[in-house]
Amino acid sequence: MSVARAELFGEECLLRPGNTNCGGCGMSVALTMLGRALAGESYSLVIPACCGIVTAGAYPTTSYNVPVIASTFASAPAFASGVAAVNDLNCEPGEHPAHVICWAGDGGTYDIGIATLSATAERNENLIYICYDNEIYGNTGGQRSSATPAAARTTTTPGGKSERKKDIIGIMAAHRVPYAATLSVAHPEDFRDKIRRALGIDGFRFFLIHAPCPTGWKTEPAESVELVRLAVRSGVFPLYEVFGGEDYRINVEPDGTDPLEYYGRQRRFAGEGADPEALRHAAQMRMERLRNLAGRRPID
């Protein structure tokens, strides 16, 4: 037991044991994967209001094994710009400055923080922004955000959301940031490889993680990873990356899995407003558009 714990929660772990996160929390799995991908690196986190800052626990304890700044809801990339500027100013010639990573939910990214995010991307600040997207205001009990997909029921869209989810990677690509990519906790190697790739790039780097939230999605905690795997296989949440805002590369080609296998396992899509054919069609059209953007480039 002690050996297993040491392996799981060694010196390099980012998320320490003892945090109070929900079972099946995709964000928690993603934090563990992020910590492994960043093993040996010096970095700090800036976290706005979201489940990620509740994760830290109550003062004076912290569940994080790196320095963390809690920012106001809309300000994570502004706080991080200040932190990164000082790291860059104090970097010895030939050395790489310590990394600064924003770890934010979809509310802080797609909604309240988007002006700050846009400006930080436009200035090409030397930092990594990671949005763990659970497609809901999870921390406040499950309200719709502009990341909530069409047809999903939330406490503020009880009949199912009528608007579609924002294309945040498209928005970031339109800023011509050096690097933007999606990540899935069902694809740990891809996750690690793309984080490591981003470490070698200067300037603003953006990641979007599909982060299942069993509480908000009305799903079985044990199925979280399987769910997001289905999202990748069906093209609902494709894994891809964008270099310089123009060069799209699909990392995992969908295998033809029916999107309804993903949607059908979540009670948030069980409302009368959810039209299975429309959901299937929308997912296929998005994937088609992505393939066009990628020029059907073969996988690396």
Place this chain on the structure above:
Amino acid sequence: MNMQLVTGNHAAGHSLSLAGEANRGARGAVCGIYPITPQTEIVEYVARFPFSKGRVIPVESEHSAMGVCIGAALNGARAFTASSANGLAYMAENVLVAAFYRLPIVMAAVNRTLGPPWNIWADQGDTLMFRDFAWVQFYCDSNQDVADTALLAFRLAEDPRILLPVMVCMDAFIVSHTSMEVELASQEQVDRFLPPCSVPHRLDPQHPVTVGGMAFPPETLSQRMELDEALRRVPAVLEEHRAEFREVFGREVCGAVDSYRVADADRIVIASGTIATTVRDVVDEWRARGENVGMIRIKMFQPFPGREIRSLCAGVAKIGVVDRNYAAGTGGIFCHEVRANLQGQDGPFVQGYLAGVGGGDVVPGLVDEIMADLSCRTAAGEAVWKGVEP
């Protein structure tokens, strides 16, 4: 001596920039900037300054300008910015974070009327909105006062006994855009006056903590008490820094309060900012007529210099407070504080005057009317609006 004819904005930009440059031997300087009339020239000055170890970050809003300062200060840099009016209102959420995180950020604030109606002229309502946020606040009365107080602000903010952000306030246009002869500091002087900026709780990978995470009521109460204790230490520490300022720069910088001909006064007019300079002249006119009037200028609003006010007002019969600001329900904010601090003292009544609200000129004639009104009174009444067009 480096005497130059410069505006208040220029004076502020010069001092902020030299203070930033003075931290080149430590973690450097960072300034988050966003334009708003009438402070824009300050951030333009800073943006032009050739920092040897500094970065000026032009962000998309005042909220982010303060956000950048917070991140930089938590990473150990000397951080500063400038703002005004609705920009300050937009920045508000991060303004309070700067104080609650105990960060020695300095902000030059050009007092401009909060809109609507949209009005760019002088009114202190914007910075006084933050009176409860544990920022130290100075209200300057001249370009020289701005230049010197901005330097004093860093010394005070970064003192390990204080570690609070400081606002250096000045009246829109009357100070910000009006040229006066100013003795500008040299880099060598500022280097001597300001020790390297040290933020003891800055990020440290060897000792990872979460800054600003969740806290329960007992810890939160302690944090607020510590803020209160730090504010209470300000007056004594400020006097030490003023003495050091005198040593380095060879001139005085006004502290918490200034007073004029109050020793034998039976009536005192209290004011702040540039209005105080007008009151001073009118006091001379009244003195020439044999009237025993005096003037107190409140420069430091937060923490409020209650002890000094009580001591200066002992034995005085009538006190008039002139406010270039309006707080719904209370009238003038300086008047409110003066009254609260004189409560229980036998003697003076405190009459409030709202003058120059929305940026109107407070000319000597208006102050004359205020002194005449105060002289006739036997008791205080509702705040009197001055400058109302018939």
